[in-house]
Amino acid sequence: MNKGVLNVISNSSIAERIFRLEVEGDLVGCMTQPGQFVHVKCGTGIDPLLRRPISICDVDIERRRLTMIYRAEGHGTHVLSQYVPGQPLDILGPLGEGFPVEGRKVGEHALLVGGGIGVPPLYYLGKELKKRGVRVTFVIGFGTASQVFLKRELAELGEVHVVTLDGTAGIKGLVTDVLTEEYGLKTSDWDVLYSCGPLPMLRALQDTYQAAGKEGYISLEQRMGCGIGACLACVCPVQEPGEGKKYRKICSDGPVFAFGEVQLV
Amino acid sequence: MTTSAKNRLAVNIAGIEMKNPVMPASGCFGFGREYAQFYDLNKLGAVAVKATTVEERQGNPTPRVAETPGGMLNAIGLQNPGLDDVMAYELPWLEKFDQLPVIVNVAGTVTDDYIKVAERVSEAPNVAGIELNISCPNVKCGGITFGTDPEIAGQLTAEIKKVSKVPVFVKLSPNVTDVVTIAKAVEAAGADGLSMINTLLGMRIDLKTRRPILANGTGGLSGPAIKPVAIRMIYEVSQQVSIPIIGMGGIQSADDVIEFFMAGASAVAVGTANFVDPLICPTIIDELEAKLDHYGVQTIGELTGAGWKR
Numbered sequence: 001m002n003k004g005v006l007n008v009i010s011n012s013s014i015a016e017r018i019f020r021l022e023v024e025g026d027l028v029g030c031m032t033q034p035g036q037f038v039h040v041k042c043g044t045g046i047d048p049l050l051r052r053p054i055s056i057c058d059v060d061i062e063r064r065r066l067t068m069i070y071r072a073e074g075h076g077t078h079v080l081s082q083y084v085p086g087q088p089l090d091i092l093g094p095l096g097e098g099f100p101v102e103g104r105k106v107g108e109h110a111l112l113v114g115g116g117i118g119v120p121p122l123y124y125l126g127k128e129l130k131k132r133g134v135r136v137t138f139v140i141g142f143g144t145a146s147q148v149f150l151k152r153e154l155a156e157l158g159e160v161h162v163v164t165l166d167g168t169a170g171i172k173g174l175v176t177d178v179l180t181e182e183y184g185l186k187t188s189d190w191d192v193l194y195s196c197g198p199l200p201m202l203r204a205l206q207d208t209y210q211a212a213g214k215e216g217y218i219s220l221e222q223r224m225g226c227g228i229g230a231c232l233a234c235v236c237p238v239q240e241p242g243e244g245k246k247y248r249k250i251c252s253d254g255p256v257f258a259f260g261e262v263q264l265v
Numbered sequence: 266m267t268t269s270a271k272n273r274l275a276v277n278i279a280g281i282e283m284k285n286p287v288m289p290a291s292g293c294f295g296f297g298r299e300y301a302q303f304y305d306l307n308k309l310g311a312v313a314v315k316a317t318t319v320e321e322r323q324g325n326p327t328p329r330v331a332e333t334p335g336g337m338l339n340a341i342g343l344q345n346p347g348l349d350d351v352m353a354y355e356l357p358w359l360e361k362f363d364q365l366p367v368i369v370n371v372a373g374t375v376t377d378d379y380i381k382v383a384e385r386v387s388e389a390p391n392v393a394g395i396e397l398n399i400s401c402p403n404v405k406c407g408g409i410t411f412g413t414d415p416e417i418a419g420q421l422t423a424e425i426k427k428v429s430k431v432p433v434f435v436k437l438s439p440n441v442t443d444v445v446t447i448a449k450a451v452e453a454a455g456a457d458g459l460s461m462i463n464t465l466l467g468m469r470i471d472l473k474t475r476r477p478i479l480a481n482g483t484g485g486l487s488g489p490a491i492k493p494v495a496i497r498m499i500y501e502v503s504q505q506v507s508i509p510i511i512g513m514g515g516i517q518s519a520d521d522v523i524e525f526f527m528a529g530a531s532a533v534a535v536g537t538a539n540f541v542d543p544l545i546c547p548t549i550i551d552e553l554e555a556k557l558d559h560y561g562v563q564t565i566g567e568l569t570g571a572g573w574k575r
Contacts, residue, residue, distance in 0.1 A: 003544065046335040046489045050540060223328045225337065226540040230295035232344045233330040246323060
C-alpha cells in the first residue's frame with residue numbers, strides 16, 4: 001500500500017460514458033495482484049473531496065503503466081474524465097485483497113463473469129490466469145451495444161460471450177442466461193468462477209453455484225471513505241458469524257470474497 | 266514524557282504533554298493500525314481512537330457515507346469491537362508507540378455504560394485522556410441525547426470525573442442552539458477540557474431513488490465545509506471557559522491549524538482529511554514550524570485565542 005503521483009498517458013472514451021485511462025509511475029511496480037483497486041483523487045481541490053475507488057484493469061510492470069477503465073457516472077468520475085496526457089494524478093494503492101490465482105493448476109478452466117463496469121478487473125485476472133496455464137472463458141454483460149467494451153482485448157486471452165439486455169450485441173438477456181446447459185456452458189465444464197459486477201448478478205451467481213458446490217469469488221463495490229480499512233464505511237455482514245467476525249470491510253478485507261463469505265445485502 | 270522547552274510546537278492540554286498539537290480525530294483513524302502502514306505514529310502529538318462502548322457494536326447499515334461539496338456525511342453508528350477487545354488488543358497494540366499519548370473516545374447508551382468504559386480505559390497505561398462522546402448524531406440512544414441538555418451533560422461529566430484516572434475532555438455537539446451554555450455546564454461539572462466540534466447533522470437525497478442516500482437517513486457532516494462553524498463555536502466558547510479546547514472540523518492544512526488556535530484551540534484534531542490523504546497529519550506537522558516563522562510567532566501556544574485577545 002502506498003501513495004504516489006502518476007502521469008496521465010492517455011484518457012479517452014471507449015464506449016458510452018466509459019473511459020480508458022492509462023497512467024505511468026513507480027507506484028505501478030507493486031500492483032501485482034489482479035482484483036485490487038486504486039483510490040484516485042479526482043481533481044486537486046475539495047470538490048470532490050473524497051477519493052474514488054477504481055479497479056485495476058491492466059498493469060505493465062516493466063513500463064510502469066497502469067490502465068483503468070471507469071464510467072463517468074458522478075461528479076468525481078466526470079472530473080477524472082477531463083484529465084489530459086501529462087497531467088499528474090494522485091493515486092493510493094494498490095488496495096484490498098484481489099482475486100486469488102495462486103494454486104490454480106495448468107489445464108484448469110476458469111469462468112470469468114463481468115457486468116458493466118465490473119468487466120475491467122477481469123482483464124488483468126485473465127492475463128494472470130493464462131500465464132499459469134489456466135483456460136479462461138469470459139461472459140460479459142452490458143445494457144446495450146454502445147456500452148460494450150474490452151471484447152477484442154479479452155478475446156486475445158480466451159473465449160468471450162457477450163450479453164446485452166436489449167439484444168443489440170451478442171445474446172439478449174443476462175449473463176446468467178448464458179450459463180446454462182442449453183447454451184453450452186455446462187457447470188461441470190469449469191473449475192472456478194470469478195466475478196465482478198452488479199449485486200443482483202453476483203447474488204444470482206453465488207446462490208446458484210455455491211449450492212452446486214463450485215468454487216467461486218466475487219468482487220464487491222460500496223461507497224468508501226478512506227479505502228484502507230479505518231473508517232468502517234464500506235462494511236458487509238459475514239454469512240455465518242464465527243471467531244468474532246461479524247462483518248468484513250470491502251476495502252481492506254475485500255473487495256474480493258469467496259462464495260459464502262459475506263451476505264450480499 | 267517530557268517536552269523540550271525548545272520545541273515550539275509543544276503544547277500541554279489539561280496536563281497532557283504533546284510534542285506537537287496535531288492528533289487524528291476519533292472515528293477517522295480506527296485504532297491507528299491502518300495508518301501505521303504509512304508512517305510512524307510517534308510522529309503525532311497524540312491520537313484520539315475510535316469511540317468505545319461496553320459491548321461490541323455493529324453500527325448502521327450501508328451506505329454509510331455520502332459526499333457533499335467540500336464535505337462528507339457519515340452514519341457509521343459507532344461500530345467498534347467493544348470494551349474488552351479494546352483493552353485486550355487495541356490499546357496494548359498502541360503501546361509500541363511509546364511517545365504517543367492516547368485519548369480514548371468513550372460512548373454509551375446510558376450513564377452506567379459511560380462509567381464502565383471510562384473507568385476501565387483510564388486504567389490502561391498508555392491512555393492519557395478520555396474524550397466523552399455526548400455528541401454522536403448517528404445513534405438513537407446515547408450520543409447526542411446527552412449532549413444537547415446542559416444539565417444532563419453536566420451530570421454525566423461529573424459522574425465520569427469520579428471514576429476517571431485521566432483528564433476528561435467532553436466532545437461537544439454543534440447541533441445545539443447555544444453551545445456556550447453546554448460548555449459552561451460541563452466545565453462547572455469538572456471537565457478538564459473540551460473537544461469541538463462533532464459533526465453537523467445533515468442529509469442528502471438520491472435523485473433517482475428519491476430516498477436518502479444514507480441507509481440511516483441522516484448523517485454527520487464533516488470536512489472543510491464545516492470549518493467556519495467550528496471556528497465560530499470555538500471562538501465563542503473559548504472566551505467563556507478557562508479549560509483548553511481541542512479544535513476540529515475540516516482541518517486540512519497547517520494554516521487551518523493556526524486559524525483554530527487563533528479561534529481559541531490549544532490542540533487540534535484532523536478528521537476527514539485523513540481519508541483524502543493518509544499522510545495528512547505528518548504533512549501538517551512538518552509544515553507547522555515554518556508557519557510559525559511566517560506569522561512571526563515563537564510558539565504555537567501563543568496563538569491560542571489570538572483571534573479575540575486584545
